[in-house]
Amino acid sequence: MTAYLSRRLLQTVPLLFGISIVLFAVIQAAPGGPEASLLETGRFIDPEVIEAYRQRLGVDQPIPVQYLRWLSAVLVGDLGVSFSTTRPVVEMIAERLPATLILMGSAFVLAAVVAAFLGIAGAVRPHTALDHAGTTLSFVGLAMPVFWFALILQLVFAVRLGWLPVAGTQTVGDTSFGDRLLHLVLPAVVLSFRYIAGWSRYLRASLASELRADYIRTARAKGLPERTVVGVHAVRNALIPVVSIMALNLADLFSGAVITETVFAWPGIGRMFVQAMFSRDYPLLMGILLLGSTMVVVFNLVADVVYGALDPRIRYE
Amino acid sequence: MTSDNLRDRDRIEELLGVGGPAAVRARRFAVVLCIAVFAVACSQSPAGDRPAARRADGDGGRKILRIAYEREIDVLNALTSQNLVDIHFSMAEGLVTTDENNNYIPVLAREIPTEDNGLIERRDDGTVDITWSLQEGVRWHDGQPFTSRDVCFTWGFVTSEGSQTYNRDQYLGIIDCRMPDEHTAVFTWDDEYGYYAGLFEVILPAHVLDGMSTDQIVNYTPYNRGAETPGTGPFRFAEWKSGEYIRVVRNEDYWRGADYPAIDEIVWTFIPDSNTRLNSMKARQFDYARLEPVHADEVKDLEGYELHLVSSNTFMHLDLSVNDERGRTLFGDRDVRRAIFHAIDRPAIAEQLMQGTVTVAHTPLNPTSPYHNPEVPTYDFDPELSRRLLDAAGWIPGADGIRQKDGERFAFVMLNRAGTADRLAIAQVAQAQLKAVGIEVVFETLESAAWSQRWRGGNWEAMVSGWFLPADPSLTNIYSCDGSNNMTGMCNVELDEVLLRSDRALGFSARKPLLDEAQVLLAETAHSLPIYYNVVPELVSRRVKGYRGSGTNFGSFWNLYAWDIIE
Numbered sequence: 089m090t091a092y093l094s095r096r097l098l099q100t101v102p103l104l105f106g107i108s109i110v111l112f113a114v115i116q117a118a119p120g121g122p123e124a125s126l127l128e129t130g131r132f133i134d135p136e137v138i139e140a141y142r143q144r145l146g147v148d149q150p151i152p153v154q155y156l157r158w159l160s161a162v163l164v165g166d167l168g169v170s171f172s173t174t175r176p177v178v179e180m181i182a183e184r185l186p187a188t189l190i191l192m193g194s195a196f197v198l199a200a201v202v203a204a205f206l207g208i209a210g211a212v213r214p215h216t217a218l219d220h221a222g223t224t225l226s227f228v229g230l231a232m233p234v235f236w237f238a239l240i241l242q243l244v245f246a247v248r249l250g251w252l253p254v255a256g257t258q259t260v261g262d263t264s265f266g267d268r269l270l271h272l273v274l275p276a277v278v279l280s281f282r283y284i285a286g287w288s289r290y291l292r293a294s295l296a297s298e299l300r301a302d303y304i305r306t307a308r309a310k311g312l313p314e315r316t317v318v319g320v321h322a323v324r325n326a327l328i329p330v331v332s333i334m335a336l337n338l339a340d341l342f343s344g345a346v347i348t349e350t351v352f353a354w355p356g357i358g359r360m361f362v363q364a365m366f367s368r369d370y371p372l373l374m375g376i377l378l379l380g381s382t383m384v385v386v387f388n389l390v391a392d393v394v395y396g397a398l399d400p401r402i403r404y405e
Numbered sequence: 406m407t408s409d410n411l412r413d414r415d416r417i418e419e420l421l422g423v424g425g426p427a428a429v430r431a432r433r434f435a436v437v438l439c440i441a442v443f444a445v446a447c448s449q450s451p452a453g454d455r456p457a458a459r460r461a462d463g464d465g466g467r468k469i470l471r472i473a474y475e476r477e478i479d480v481l482n483a484l485t486s487q488n489l490v491d492i493h494f495s496m497a498e499g500l501v502t503t504d505e506n507n508n509y510i511p512v513l514a515r516e517i518p519t520e521d522n523g524l525i526e527r528r529d530d531g532t533v534d535i536t537w538s539l540q541e542g543v544r545w546h547d548g549q550p551f552t553s554r555d556v557c558f559t560w561g562f563v564t565s566e567g568s569q570t571y572n573r574d575q576y577l578g579i580i581d582c583r584m585p586d587e588h589t590a591v592f593t594w595d596d597e598y599g600y601y602a603g604l605f606e607v608i609l610p611a612h613v614l615d616g617m618s619t620d621q622i623v624n625y626t627p628y629n630r631g632a633e634t635p636g637t638g639p640f641r642f643a644e645w646k647s648g649e650y651i652r653v654v655r656n657e658d659y660w661r662g663a664d665y666p667a668i669d670e671i672v673w674t675f676i677p678d679s680n681t682r683l684n685s686m687k688a689r690q691f692d693y694a695r696l697e698p699v700h701a702d703e704v705k706d707l708e709g710y711e712l713h714l715v716s717s718n719t720f721m722h723l724d725l726s727v728n729d730e731r732g733r734t735l736f737g738d739r740d741v742r743r744a745i746f747h748a749i750d751r752p753a754i755a756e757q758l759m760q761g762t763v764t765v766a767h768t769p770l771n772p773t774s775p776y777h778n779p780e781v782p783t784y785d786f787d788p789e790l791s792r793r794l795l796d797a798a799g800w801i802p803g804a805d806g807i808r809q810k811d812g813e814r815f816a817f818v819m820l821n822r823a824g825t826a827d828r829l830a831i832a833q834v835a836q837a838q839l840k841a842v843g844i845e846v847v848f849e850t851l852e853s854a855a856w857s858q859r860w861r862g863g864n865w866e867a868m869v870s871g872w873f874l875p876a877d878p879s880l881t882n883i884y885s886c887d888g889s890n891n892m893t894g895m896c897n898v899e900l901d902e903v904l905l906r907s908d909r910a911l912g913f914s915a916r917k918p919l920l921d922e923a924q925v926l927l928a929e930t931a932h933s934l935p936i937y938y939n940v941v942p943e944l945v946s947r948r949v950k951g952y953r954g955s956g957t958n959f960g961s962f963w964n965l966y967a968w969d970i971i972e
Binding site: 118119120121123124125126127128129130131132133134135136137138140141143144169172173174175180183184187235239242243246247250253254255256257258260261350351352353354355356359360363366367368 | 469471477479480487488566567568569570571572573574575620623624626629630646647648649650652672674675676677678680681684685687688690719851852853854855856857858859860861870871872873875882883889890958
């Protein structure tokens with residue numbers, strides 16, 4: 089197992105290196121440069137200022153040169169300095185990461201609980217009212233454009249009913265936990281919808297087929313209570329496909345959700361990414377994208393390890 | 406990076422697979438549920454029945470101004486920031502600011518130098534000395550005195566190579582800065598420059614930044630981020646929570662006296678989505694927000710708030726490029742350009758598209774500016790005249806209804822910038838109306854940064870665009886033959902001469918007639934069709950007193966020191 093893990097970890101190094109080349113190329117392929125943000129306001133700009141700006145940032149150099157500069161800094165642990173804020177990229181990401189982790193984490197937990205409940209209920213008692221409600225929820229979650237759904241929830245719960253704040257993470261000046269929790273509700277619910285829909289359908293389908301398997305009949309035949317049959321035997325096996333999809337989704341924990349964060353003015357990574365994209369802040373973009381890619385790779389590895397725990401037949405050498 | 410889309414959708418539908426009776430019923434449920442949620446959202450609750458604003462009740466008698474602000478700023482150094490305005494001006498001050506009528510008024514300067522008050526002196530060698538006497542008793546937020554040294558230091562920084570100040574070129578006429586005493590700074594200009602009074606929007610603290618190279622200052626985080634960012638303004642920096650808000654608190658030592666400012670604290674909360682800002686205002690969580698013109702109707706009767714439609718120095722216009730051969734073939738003839746202008750119904754754009762919130766523009770300078778000339782030639786909507794002009798110029802309708810001349814079809818590309826709904830809508834109107842006179846317009850829409858690149862590269866034929874003019878009325882930059890921001894490639898020798906002379910004229914009475922003439926010539930030469938002056942809907946709580954609104958480059962917060970909150 090240790091050998092397997094270290095081999096897999098070693099493999100990630102060339103993988104990430106390759107990814108970084110592709111990312112850098114893609115980012116640079118987008119037309120326009122960081123000087124675009126100077127022009128955003130429509131003011132007259134001294135053209136020499138634009139040239140000096142490009143020179144200072146080094147974007148007047150050929151792309152391979154820029155990449156090598158970036159890479160040589162990264163190899164010694166320096167992700168560079170953001171074009172627009174002149175601050176270290178690592179610092180900026182670290183600052184935004186907690187907000188994204190809290191939001192995504194809450195959405196995940198919420199989604200996991202609801203999805204498990206709906207998935208299991210739907211598989212055990214198909215075509216009942218509860219199952220239909222779950223299916224409905226899935227469809228709604230799937231069909232709803234996120235920004236629209238978010239704005240509607242704001243209108244209902246913040247503007248009309250006044251129960252929840254419209255946006256942000258806290259009322260400025262109020263540091264209580266309750267206030268933060270209230271701010272978390274709407275964005276977390278909006279985000280959880282897209283996971284609930286997927287996860288509960290996977291679990292329902294997977295569990296339904298497990299429940300028809302021979303070993304379940306055997307378990308029932310030997311007189312085990314239905315709780316144990318479903319809860320211990322079937323669910324465990326049914327989780328395998330669900331785990332792989334959840335693991336991939338888990339990488340989102342670190343990259344955030346662009347639209348939800350923007351609509352709810354949530355200070356997360358996703359919103360910072362959009363800003364960085366519009367202003368062609370290459371170092372910041374690379375930093376965020378690399379973090380995202382690393383997490384995808386890592387969580388894939390985690391998923392593989394979890395398979396082993398769920399299914400003793402899967403062994404890694 | 407996820408886009409909030411369900412990327413697993415296909416697989417999930419595969420899993421759902423059958424789409425049997427359950428799925429059909431579920432779909433019905435979903436439809437009903439959607440309708441229900443939507444109905445609640447749209448239902449009108451009776452007036453006065455709305456819940457009280459959810460504010461932190463712990464203000465403890467402190468007057469806190471809460472602002473829903475549309476974007477997070479980059480750095481606090483006002484002279485290197487790419488969005489100098491508002492937040493910076495709450496903390497930093499310059500020699501001058503402008504009121505809502507584009508008038509320069511002194512701030513850290515005691516008065517604005519003019520020839521009449523004797524503070525402008527022409528010397529025999531052609532140079533001009535302009536003397537700025539400074540307010541006395543002004544202290545930076547860290548207690549250091551503000552002196553002429555700060556003014557000369559700021560000049561040195563802006564004009565240094567790589568300072569990144571957007572209008573650096575305007576400062577380059579200053580060849581020397583002298584400090585006869587602590588409260589007097591004298592600039593020596595190498596010539597006469599009419600725009601001398603609009604510079605130095607902000608003064609930098611020499612005692613913090615002196616001794617550093619330009620590059621070090623640009624990258625100096627303690628100043629950029631608030632740790633060491635003293636200003637002289639009514640508010641001092643308190644806190645910057647990345648992605649969330651900037652908080653500034655009352656400067657107890659403000660030079661205008663103990664009565665100013667009246668407000669204890671301002672919180673600028675960053676809410677990039679305009680619909681979220683709208684909802685936040687409806688939920689009464691903020692005192693001020695800038696909204697979109699489409700929101701104006703929805704909030705004009707919002708209880709406790711007043712909607713101000715602030716006419717901005719940004720003017721929308723249609724530009725026709727003569728940068729390349731094809732541009733000159735199509736738009737080289739002035740009568741053809743006039744024909745295009747006469748084909749476009751601007752009053753309809755203002756009345757219908759913009760719901761009457763804007764006024765049609767005939768010249769770049771807003772009527773709020775004392776330099777605005779109301780007597781310029783106008784291009785009234787007259788498709789018949791347009792057709793006659795095109796016929797006379799030799800552009801004859803072809804078989805497909807599109808005009809032709811020497812085998813060339815009159816068809817051009819309008820370059821649009823994605824995400825600017827107003828400009829896109831104007832372009833669509835222009836497209837339809839030009840078609841009616843036999844001119845074909847096709848669209849190419851690019852994302853902002855890509856658009857900027859094409860625009861500055863001169864690689865385009867026509868576009869709807871907006872310039873944000875400073876309060877200073879110089880138009881030389883965009884319309885003179887060698888103007889550094891002349892994007893259309895236009896060159897009218899007569900206009901050029903008047904523009905350059907207007908830049909060399911000191912004082913209103915000398916400049917005004919020249920700029921009046923320039924505005925007439927600009928309209929006559931017809932390279933750029935002004936459409937309307939942008940309107941910024943600003944929604945302000947009725948608790949806020951002292952707000953005057955302003956569409957200049959100094960914005961509506963220019964007189965923050967005089968604002969108050971009265972319950």
